[in-house]
Amino acid sequence: MVTNIENQNSAGVHPLKFALWLIIISILMMFGAFTSAYIVRREEGNWLEFDLPQMFIINTAVIILSSITMQWAYFAAKKNNLSMVKIMLVLTMVLGIVFLYGQLSAWGDLVQNNVYFGGVDSNPAGSFLYVLTGVHGFHLITGLIFLAILLIASFKYKVHSKKMVRIQLCTTYWHFLGGLWLYLYFFLLVNH
Amino acid sequence: MSSTDIAINQTDMHHGHEEHDHHHDLNFFEKYIFSLDHKVIAKQYLFMGIIWAFIGGFLSVLFRLQLGWPEATFTFLEPILGGWVQNGKIDPEFYLAMVTMHGTIMVFFVLTAGLSGTFSNFLIPLQIGARDMASGFMNMLSFWIFFLASIIMFTSLFIETGPAGGGWTIYPPLSALPQAIQGSGTGMTLWLISMALFIISQLLGGVNYITTVINLRTKGMSMTKLPLTIWAFTLTAILGLLSFPVLLSAALLLIFDRSFGTSFFLSDIYIAGQALSNTGGSPILFQHLFWFLGHPEVYIVILPTFGIVSEVIATNSRKPIFGYRAMIGSMLGIAVLSFVVWAHHMFVTGMNPFLGSVFMFLTLIIAVPSAVKVFNWLATLWRGNIRFTSAMMFAIGFVSLFISGGLTGIILGNSALDIQLHDTYFVVAHFHLVMGAAAFFGMFCGIYHWFPKMFGRMMDEKLGFVHFWLTFIAVYLVFMPMHYVGIAGFPRRYYNWTGFETFNMFTDLNTFISISAIIGFTAQFIFLFNFIYSMFKGRRATLNPWHSNTLEWTTPVNPGHGNWPGEIPAVYRWPYDYSKPGAAEDFIPQNVPFSETQSSNLPQERVLE
Ligand code: HEM
Ligand SMILES: [Cu+2]
Secondary structure (H helix, E strand, O other): OOOOHHHHHHOOOOHHHHHHHHHHHHHHHHHHHHHHHHHHHHHOOOOOOOOOOOHHHHHHHHHHHHHHHHHHHHHHHHOOOHHHHHHHHHHHHHHHHHHHHHHHHHHHHHHHOOOOOOOOOOOHHHHHHHHHHHHHHHHHHHHHHHHHHHHHHHHOOOOEOOEOHHHHHHHHHHHHHHHHHHHHHHHHHHHO | OHHHHHHHHHHHHHHHHHHOOOOOOOOHHHHHHOOOOHHHHHHHHHHHHHHHHHHHHHHHHHHHHHHHOOOOOOHHHHHHHHHHEEOOEEOHHHHHHHHHHHHHHHHHHHHHHHHHHHHHHHHHHHHHOOOOOOOHHHHHHHHHHHHHHHHHHHHHOOOOOOOOOOOOOOOOOHHHOOOOOHHHOHHHHHHHHHHHHHHHHHHHHHHHHHHHHHHOOOOOOOHHHOOHHHHHHHHHHHHHHHHHHHHHHHHHHHHHHHHOOOOOOOOOOEEOOEEOOOOOOOHHHHHHHHHHHHHHHHHHHHHHHHHHHHHHHHHHHOOOOOOHHHHHHHHHHHHHHOOOOHHHHOOOOOOOHHHHHHHHHHHHHOHHHHHHHHHHHHHHHOOOOOOOOHHHHHHHHHHHHHHHHHHHHHHHHOHHHHHHHOOEHHHHHHHHHHHHHHHHHHHHHHHHHHHHHHHOEOOOHHHHHHHHHHHHHHHHHHHHHHHHHHHOOOEOOOOOOOOOHHHHHHHHHHHHHHHHHHHHHHHHHHHHHHHHHHHHHOOEOOOOOOOOOOHHHHOOOOOOOOOOOOOOOOOOOOOOOEOOOOOOOOEOOOOOOHHHOOOOOOHHHHHHO
8 A cells, every 4th residue: 555654744644543533532532421421311301320330440440550551561562671561461351351341330329229321210310320330341341352363463472662653552542542531430429 | 432443543644655556456446436545535425426416306306306296296206216206296295304304415415525525625635735635534534424324314205204304404303203103113213313323424524624634734825825726625524523413312312212211302292182101201302412513514515615615716817806704704794693592583482572682793704704705706816817617607606596596595584574584485595596506506616616526537628608698597597585484484394385375376476485495406307418528538737737837737637646646845925926016927926935926926835936
């Protein structure tokens, strides 16, 4: 394929990094829509009040931890410490999966508390919670796929100080997913 | 989704750079089907757009038959429509489905994907001096996801319960309850799936357009030397990037309401005497989410044509565009304002009148940048050395339609007037002139103008003229009378109005509109013939047939993969040096340095020599 490396510098950013930021903006718009819909709907009353699952606190810790390991992998790649890259990537993936599992069990807690997604006994308050966590979880899965691709590449010695673009992209995306969760969590704490 | 394709792409980027002149033989599939070349992808979008436009147009002829001759029996339609015509009467629910599909197809599949997809893809790399899009793979993915969305939408036309029937704005609760009408059943499910894919495809495309414009401009191509087309396409993509995700959110919530028993948009509904269990939802919430996309969407449709028309008018008036910076400024203004006016579609939802006034105020401000644009086009035409090419005719027609339709926008923007006019044919007339017809004219304008670059041949100018005049006259004959019946209260989306004594006096007018619509639709076959014929048999194009300044005309007649066989030209000047006093010719392309044009340089340009 023909590319434009010869004049890619008109903005001084790597085009793919720029593209990733645009994708992040569009994902933010999606959550912006959900959370503003949430607020508007909440103002109208008939809103079920319930406690957020305890799991969320643990999950928040897990996802912050995974951001740290991700960053660690990035630094290791910069220093060409390839075995550390692999360890940290694996750790990040494991933490990501733990987070997802934690979210699932949080859903379980919600159901135990009679907070349902749909059906006769559901209230938009609960449904919104499922949608926010679910759509975030979906994006986290795409992040995990990206991580898996990166991990495979790292086993093929394709991630090192001279080939940083991919791990940079992945790091940015992963931090974004963590940040997004923090935003959602604090949003829910304030507005539930 | 997005993360993976970037990763895949990155490998492409890496062995990309050593090979820009190297052509390994592409097989048929790589060359024409799963092509990564922006020019091929642009043509794929164009062909899809044309096919969709004819389907959408055909549907409108069908429902105009019903509106124009409400008492007639259409037995001759039975072979095409099958069960949808009973004893020569079109099924009322199918009528609604046709209106819905007409709107969806035209707004999204033709004037969003077909228009932006064609011209952004084709012109961005060629006019900014890039070898291709930032990510050819993402670009190809964008087209094929659009194709998949198209297939799904097309299939929904043929299922037993018919396609979606709740209007292109799919307001719940109607669209959320399959038991309400047939069109809210499987057809609506397919609509939602198709539109979700469509949105993803547009986002992939948009990310690519913006990245390419920001990152891949050739040497010297600063933002203020960009042709207005590129400004327009970029702003369109930004609007899409910010508004389509919101529609995706709304569609997702609607899907949950339809299939998972949630109550985001549903509350206290009785249907066929039975109470539904849904409580606590708000249908107005959907309207807010929808129109937060919906209003920017109308500018996503019209902005690319602003760019195309500016370019064509300057080129064919042989004059610099009047107020280049004002053109950019007004587009920026329109783009920003388009996000804060959505509730003018909702004046009658019982919103707080004070809030209504705020939205009315913001809405009416849009008239200012719109008027700036119109003024600049007229000023560019003023005393120009005008060449009436087909493209130019359509550009001028565009300005005319944009004025006529824009004026009624100002009327509708006043909430007090809109409460009377909402959901009447007045609104239909407004948006068909300002958006439907104007955007189609802009698209035709672009096709006639860049056909030589796309296919290396010229379209026939005489047929272009006939096509223009028939279309132009038909458009006005169709939509002008609609204002009149609209003011009288004639409602939109009614299958049959003969039951209302007051509206019976408009029977002749309705017949007249329908006849005009049929003539207008028929005229498009002249275009279709011209398009296909010229592709194979048209006069061969020269390098720069319109004596234009922009970079795409510095490529070979049939540019290959990579666009320029040698180095990419550098840019020294803005794209509108037409009829510059003292210059040898009446145009100076962007890649001509000032040192070669000493006789025409302005005092401040001398330092650049
Ligand atoms: C001066 C600028 C404009 C103003 C003040 C304006 C105002 C309005 C208002 C108030 C409505 C709502 C009417 C109703 O439903 O009762 C409306 C409808 C509409 N306008 Fe405009 N408009 C303007 C320009 C445009 C442009 C440039 C486009 C497209 C390119 C456009 C496309 C539409 C569409 C598609 C609808 C109808 C949507 C529907 O209900 O199906 N308008 N306009
Ligand atoms: Cu609007």
